[in-house]
Amino acid sequence: MVKVKHVIIALLVGAMGVMAVTWIFQSEEKKVKKQFDRLSKWASKQAGENTFTMAKKTREIGTLFTEQCQFKADIISFSGRYSREEIPSYAARARLPFLDLSLHFHDINISFPEKQAAKVFLTAKLTGKLSTGEQVDETHEVHILLRKNEKSWLFSEIEVVEVLKK
Numbered sequence: 269m270v271k272v273k274h275v276i277i278a279l280l281v282g283a284m285g286v287m288a289v290t291w292i293f294q295s296e297e298k299k300v301k302k303q304f305d306r307l308s309k310w311a312s313k314q315a316g317e318n319t320f321t322m323a324k325k326t327r328e329i330g331t332l333f334t335e336q337c338q339f340k341a342d343i344i345s346f347s348g349r350y351s352r353e354e355i356p357s358y359a360a361r362a363r364l365p366f367l368d369l370s371l372h373f374h375d376i377n378i379s380f381p382e383k384q385a386a387k388v389f390l391t392a393k394l395t396g397k398l399s400t401g402e403q404v405d406e407t408h409e410v411h412i413l414l415r416k417n418e419k420s421w422l423f424s425e426i427e428v429v430e431v432l433k434k
Contacts, residue, residue: 297378300386300414300421304373307332311359313369313396322360330356333423334415340427369396386421388412
């Protein structure tokens with residue numbers, strides 16, 4: 269009985285060690301992709317989402333951006349430079365008319381032109397249902413520049429290139 273207990277403890281410690289090593293030595297590409305996973309999670313909205321959840325998600329979205337982030341999106345007249353503090357309020361306003369909303373990223377192509385910079389080309393798909401009942405299904409090609417600070421990769425420049433047709 270004592271040996272079984274020691275084996276179980278050893279397996280648990282070993283598993284935790286493997287997880288720690290994997291987390292510590294993640295590739296830079298995985299770290300960049302994780303930021304897109306976070307943005308997707310926090311931008312999404314489920315039917316019946318309460319105000320507290322909305323506030324938490326939009327506050328978290330702000331943590332993904334540099335102090336000043338450049339947006340170029342002529343299709344929605346949103347081009348400009350926005351501070352990290354402004355972004356959560358814009359995110360909240362963008363999510364407000366939706367009953368449910370999801371944002372997914374596909375065909376992610378990452379390159380590292382400089383040591384602290386990552387260029388990402390991807391396809392963003394936004395789907396949802398407005399409070400008016402209208403369905404939204406949009407796909408855009410997006411070019412993004414992320415900058416690395418001491419801890420993580422942050423969105424620095426975002427350009428919506430074109431609307432892709434079905």
